[in-house]
Structure formats: C-alpha cells, structure tokens
Amino acid sequence: xxxxxxxxxxVIREALRFVHQRERxxxxxxxxxxxxxxxxxxxxxxLGLSITPPYQTxxxxxxxxxxxxxxxxxxxxxxxxxxxLVYDREMGSMRLLLTAPLPRWFLLFSKLxxxxxxxxxxxxxxxxxxxxxxxxxPAIGYLTVLPALVLAGLMLGALGLxxxxxxxxxxxxxxxxxxxxxxxxxxxxxxYPLWKMAESSExxxxxxxxxxxTHAVELIRFALHGELSPSAFLWTGIAxxxxxxxxIWGYDPARGMVRRKS
Amino acid sequence: MSLSVSDLxxxxxxxxxxxxxxxxxAAGRFCALLGPNGAGKSTLFGLLTQLFSSADxxxxxxxxxxxxxxxxxxxxxxxxxxxxxxDLDLSVRQNLRYFAALQGLSGKTAETRIDxxxxxxxxxxxxxxxxxxxxxxxxxxxxxxxxxxHHPKVLLLDEPTVGLDAAARQSLVAHVHELALGGISVLWxxxxxxxxxxxxxxxxxxxxxxxxxxxxxxxxGGQPLQDWFLAETGVVA
Numbered sequence: 001x002x003x004x005x006x007x008x009x010x011v012i013r014e015a016l017r018f019v020h021q022r023e024r025x026x027x028x029x030x031x032x033x034x035x036x037x038x039x040x041x042x043x044x045x046x047l048g049l050s051i052t053p054p055y056q057t058x059x060x061x062x063x064x065x066x067x068x069x070x071x072x073x074x075x076x077x078x079x080x081x082x083x084x085l086v087y088d089r090e091m092g093s094m095r096l097l098l099t100a101p102l103p104r105w106f107l108l109f110s111k112l113x114x115x116x117x118x119x120x121x122x123x124x125x126x127x128x129x130x131x132x133x134x135x136x137x138p139a140i141g142y143l144t145v146l147p148a149l150v151l152a153g154l155m156l157g158a159l160g161l162x163x164x165x166x167x168x169x170x171x172x173x174x175x176x177x178x179x180x181x182x183x184x185x186x187x188x189x190x191x192y193p194l195w196k197m198a199e200s201s202e203x204x205x206x207x208x209x210x211x212x213x214t215h216a217v218e219l220i221r222f223a224l225h226g227e228l229s230p231s232a233f234l235w236t237g238i239a240x241x242x243x244x245x246x247x248i249w250g251y252d253p254a255r256g257m258v259r260r261k262s
Numbered sequence: 263m264s265l266s267v268s269d270l271x272x273x274x275x276x277x278x279x280x281x282x283x284x285x286x287x288a289a290g291r292f293c294a295l296l297g298p299n300g301a302g303k304s305t306l307f308g309l310l311t312q313l314f315s316s317a318d319x320x321x322x323x324x325x326x327x328x329x330x331x332x333x334x335x336x337x338x339x340x341x342x343x344x345x346x347x348x349d350l351d352l353s354v355r356q357n358l359r360y361f362a363a364l365q366g367l368s369g370k371t372a373e374t375r376i377d378x379x380x381x382x383x384x385x386x387x388x389x390x391x392x393x394x395x396x397x398x399x400x401x402x403x404x405x406x407x408x409x410x411x412h413h414p415k416v417l418l419l420d421e422p423t424v425g426l427d428a429a430a431r432q433s434l435v436a437h438v439h440e441l442a443l444g445g446i447s448v449l450w451x452x453x454x455x456x457x458x459x460x461x462x463x464x465x466x467x468x469x470x471x472x473x474x475x476x477x478x479x480x481x482x483g484g485q486p487l488q489d490w491f492l493a494e495t496g497v498v499a
Contacts (some may be wrong), residue, residue, distance in 0.1 A: 009363030013349070020351040092345030099311050100364035101337035253315040257423030 006102055007110045014081075014114030028076065032069035036064070036130060040065055044204045052193055054225040062135045067221035068190025070123045070145075071213060074153045075170065077119035079181055082160030085111075086167050105248045112161055112244070116153035123149050143222040148223030152216035155236050158243035159212075165250025188214040189221075212239035238256075263322070264289045265416045266446035270319030272305055279305040280470045283319070287449055287463065289415070292442040293467040294478070295451040297467035297494055304344065304449040307420045308465070310449075312340050324415040337365070340409030344420040345495045347405060350394040354385065357393055357412060365412040372411075379407040383437060388496070399430030405489040415445045423457065431457070452475050 018024065044061035055063075086093035090138050097107055127142065137145075161175060185191075187204070188211050198205035215235035222229040268422035272280040280302045287293040297303050310321060312332055321328040346356050348357050355376060362372035369489040382387040383403040393401060402422055409417060419438065423431040435457045442448045450457070458464060460479035465472060473494050474481055482490040 005363040005366055005368035009360050012361055016352065017349070092343040092347040093349070095311065095313055095343050095345070096341075096347040097364065098313065098363070099339070099341055101333040101366075102364070103333070134431055253312050 002102060003106065006100060006107070010097070010107070010110040011117060012112040014111070014118060017084075018118045024080070025122070028073060028080075028124055031076065032072055032126050033129060035065065035069055036062060036135065037133065037207035051234055052195070054119075054222045054227045054229075058185075060135075062130075062133075063137075064193075065191060066127070066135060066137070067224055068188070068217045068239060070126065070149065070220050070224075071156075071188070071190055071217040072151065072185060072217070073122045073126055074119045074149065074156045075181060075185060077096075077115060077122060077153070078110055078158075078160035078165075079176060081111075081115035081118075081157060082164040082167075082176070085161065085164035102252075104251055108161060108247055109244070109253060112154060112157045115157045115160070116150060119157065120146070120149045137224045138226055140226040145220060145223040148219045151219055151233070151240065153238050155212060155216055155240035155243060158240050158247055159173070161247035162243045162250055173260075174186045176255040180214070184211060184213040187211050188217055190214075190217050210237065215239070251255075263287065264324055265293075265449060265455050266320075266322040268320045268322075270309065270316060270321065271348065272308070272314075272316040272318070273380075274307060278470055280309075280365075283467070283470075283472055285465045285472060285475050287416070287447045289447055290445045291449065291463050292440060292448045292450065292459070293441055293465060295465050295467060296453065296455065296458060296491065297451075298453055300469075301453075301467045302470040303375050303453075303467060304420065305411065305470075307341075307343075307418065307451060311339070311343075312336065330364055338415045340412070340414035340417045340418070340424050342402070342405045342409050342419040344399065344422070344424060347408075348393040348401055351388055353392055354380070354396070355389045357404065358408055361408045362411050367412065373415075375411045379410045382410065384435070389452075392470075402426065402430070402434055403437070405419075406434075406441075410441070410446075414446065416443065416449070419450045419452070420447070421451055422450070424456065441474045447493040458487060460487075466491070466494055468477055 040062045084142035085094060097111070098104060100107060132138075159180075163180065167176065187208050189208060190213070194205055194208055194214070198209050212235060215232040218229050219236050222232065263286040267286070268284045270280055270283045271278070272413065283302075283306065285293075295303055295306070309316055310328075312328060315329065321335075323335040326338060328337040329336040349360070352360070358376045358379070359372060362368065363376060367375060376389075377386065380389055383406055384406055385400065385403050388400060393404065396404065406419075406422070417438070423434055426434065438448055438450065439459065452458070458478055462478050464474070464476065464478040464481055466474040478487065
C-alpha cells in the first residue's frame with residue numbers, strides 16, 4: 001500500500017515543520033488574541049448585538065467574535081501554507097513531492113490535510129486561552145466544533161493551495177495579503193453580524209453573504225454551540241471542492257501555471 | 263534503453279526552449295548533458311520529471327511512456343534537483359525516511375534501504391546529524407542517497423555540483439560514475455566540461471537543440487573537451 005505511508009509522511013512533515021517554527025505558532029496565537037482581548041474590549045461598547053441564532057441570550061462581543069477568530073486562524077494558516085508552497089517550489093521540495101509516483105491530486109490533498117491539522121491545533125490552543133479568560137462555549141461545543149474546523153480548514157487550505165499554483169514568485173505574496181486575506185476577513189460575519197452590515201449597505205451585505213469565509217465562520221459558530229448550520233455546511237463544502245479542483249488544475253503539468261520559466 | 267527522449271519540443275509561450283530533442287541513455291551508462299547556461303537543460307529536466315509536460319515528443323523511462331503511465335515512469339526514476347530539497351531541521355535519516363515513504367517504503371524495508379544507500383555514498387556515520395550541520399558536498403551526497411532509495415533504473419541530476427568546492431565536486435563526480443558502473447543509467451546535466459570523462463556519453467545542448475551526441479572521446483577527436491565545447495557552441499573564450 002503506497003498511499004498510507006506517503007500520506008502519513010506528508011502530514012508528519014508538515015507538523016514537524018510547524019514545531020520547528022515556534023515563532024509561527026506564537027504569531028498564529030497572538031493575532032487572534034489581540035483581536036479578542038484588545039479590539040473586542042473596545043468594540044463591545046460601540047456594537048450592540050441582538051439575539052441571533054445560535055445564541056439564545058444576549059452575548060458579549062468577545063463571545064461573538066471567537067468563531068470568526070478561529071476562522072481567522074484557519075485563513076492565515078491556509079495562506080501561510082500557500083506561502084510555504086511557493087517557497088518550496090523555489091527550493092525544490094515541492095518538485096520532490098510532485099515526482100513521487102502517486103497521483104498528483106493525492107499528494108496535494110495530503111499536503112492540504114497536513115496544513116489543516118496544524119490549523120485545527122492552533123484553533124484549539126486559541127479556544128483554550130479564550131476559555132482561560134472566561135470566554136467559553138457550551139462543553140459539547142468543543143467537540144462538535146472539530147468537524148467544522150476541519151471542513152473550514154480544508155476549504156481555506158485549498159484556497160491557499162489554488163493560489164500557490166498561480167503565484168509565480170515569492171515576492172507576489174504581499175498581494176495575496178491585500179487582495180485575499182483582508183477582504184475575505186472584513187467582508188464576512190467574523191467581526192459583525194450580517195444584519196448589522198445590511199443596515200449600512202445592502203451591497204456590502206450581499207458581498208458578505210456570498211463570501212465563503214462567512215459560511216466557514218457561521219459553520220464554526222453553530223458547531224461551537226452544538227448545532228449544525230446546513231447552509232453553511234453546504235456552502236463551505238462546495239467552496240472546498242471548487243478550490244481543490246482549481247488547485248489540482250493549477251498543478252496539472254499539461255495545463256497549469258507551474259509551467260513557467262524556472 | 264533505460265531513458266529515451268524522442269522529438270521533444272517545448273516553448274514558453276511564443277519563445278521556443280527545446281526543439282526536436284532526441285537522445286537515449288543505455289543501462290549502465292553515464293551520459294553528460296552538456297550545455298551553456300540557457301541551453302534548455304532545466305526545461306528538459308522539468309519535462310523529464312513531469313513538472314510540466316509537452317504535447318510534442320515522447321519520453322520513455324525504463325520502457326514506460328511518461329505521458330501514458332507517469333507513475334510507473336516516475337517510480338523508475340531518481341532525481342537530484344539543482345535546488346536543495348532537504349529539510350534542514352531534520353536529520354539525514356529523517357529526510358530519507360520522508361522520501362522513502364513518498365515512494366511507498368516504510369518500516370524495516372525503508373530502514374534497510376536507507377542504510378544501504380547511506381553506505382553507498384559513505385554517509386552512514388552522518389545519519390543522525392541534522393542536515394543543517396552538513397557541508398554542501400555531504401548535503402548533495404544525502405540527496406543522491408535519497409534518490410537511490412527506491413532502486414531507480416535511471417538517475418537524473420540537474421547541475422548537482424553547483425556551489426560545491428573543487429574537492430567535493432571531484433568526489434561527487436567519481437561517486438556517480440561508480441553508480442553508473444553498477445548498472446544504473448545516469449543523466450548528468452552540467453555546463454562544466456571537467457565533470458565529463460572521455461568514455462562518457464555526451465549530449466551537447468545549445469539554444470534548445472542538440473548539436474552533437476555520442477561518446478565524448480569520439481566526438482572531441484583528441485582536442486580538449488573545453489575547446490571543442492566552446493567551438494561547437496560558438497562561445498569565444
């Protein structure tokens with residue numbers, strides 16, 4: 001069985017690589033914690049939140065943004081692994097991976113699973129710190145959020161993978177920050193509920209509602225309260241599938257963007 | 263033939279990079295792919311390793327058509343890329359284990375193969391060291407050991423001596439010649455004529471076309487390889 005050792009090795013390598021980059025782990029945690037403990041403290045006074053599902057009572061702003069910040073961790077993690085893929089391609093380890101005698105989709109999917117695993121670990125570390133600051137979810141939520149984090153992680157990782165096949169050089173990565181991460185994050189329900197957005201602009205609301213990141217965040221939000229949002233699940237799943245297909249197309253030797261002067 | 267390339271052409275958009283390239287490497291032969299910078303060597307390696315593919319021409323590795331049965335072809339091929347591929351934070355053995363797993367090897371089989379490949383390259387005593395601690399020559403040897411783990415029939419090396427000092431280069435060239443004597447087909451891309459021996463096969467690539475091919479000693483007809491190379495490629499020394 002060729003597949004299993006390869007899958008295991010790729011995931012372990014991603015994990016080891018992450019362990020060796022301690023700064024990356026700290027940075028990954030500091031970013032959402034700053035939002036949670038600093039920004040949220042300021043915003044809570046400015047933003048009044050009414051009761052919307054899945055919440056059955058008034059909640060603090062901190063509680064509201066926890067799922068969005070989990071999404072942020074997964075988004076950054078997806079982009080980080082995309083960055084490392086571009087770096088890998090320049091270094092040669094991506095070439096090494098792609099010359100393994102296995103289907104290319106399988107190699108890319110294994111890589112994606114490795115990155116998602118790391119992202120989910122970071123989310124749990126973040127949830128644990130939030131819990132220590134008394135920003136908690138129902139106990140069952142910590143279990144039911146796992147599949148939601150995995151699916152959201154796969155979707156955002158697949159987006160990173162697809163992007164990495166189209167980014168020709170490492171230097172172009174700053175563009176990804178400006179044109180992908182920030183719009184995706186701010187035009188979503190991560191920081192404010194969609195109805196709040198509709199109050200200021202219907203157009204912005206529609207953009208937010210179409211953003212796959214919004215659905216990933218809502219999937220996490222409901223799952224963290226032990227509930228399933230079928231529409232968020234469906235949209236996140238579809239987006240994951242589309243991004244993965246795009247990545248496989250991008251890495252196809254005959255058609256993709258890997259074909260370049262190297 | 264272990265490696266057979268026929269009528270291979272490739273272009274980057276409108277810019278042609280390879281034009282009807284054909285050559286063969288027989289089992290147990292060391293074939294030097296010699297060409298100045300920009301000759302198309304890296305493009306050829308990109309095509310041979312399926313980083314990208316071309317609709318024109320055909321590549322066969324150990325009898326497998328790379329386009330029709332890519333996995334069988336890749337399984338018969340060991341590659342040492344010009345770019346480093348080792349994870350510097352992992353030990354030599356961990357790096358080799360990762361590659362062995364990519365080839366579907368695990369457990370005892372993988373460990374035995376790793377030991378054998380390290381022995382072959384005189385690297386056994388360094389197995390526990392982190393790749394970061396190795397010098398350039400030993401990193402390259404580790405990469406060659408890595409490329410041999412799955413017992414490939416063809417070994418491709420893309421300018422493997424880049425950045426090495428003279429002694430490390432000489433030793434690497436000697437090692438790989440020995441490997442060829444053991445029955446493996448070697449394609450060694452280089453622009454350095456002192457890495458080629460007179461009994462080696464030679465393919466001279468220039469501006470995407472093959473200018474000459476044959477046994478090196480026959481091609482140069484007694485003159486130094488360097489002079490012949492410069493004359494053939496029209497480069498004034």
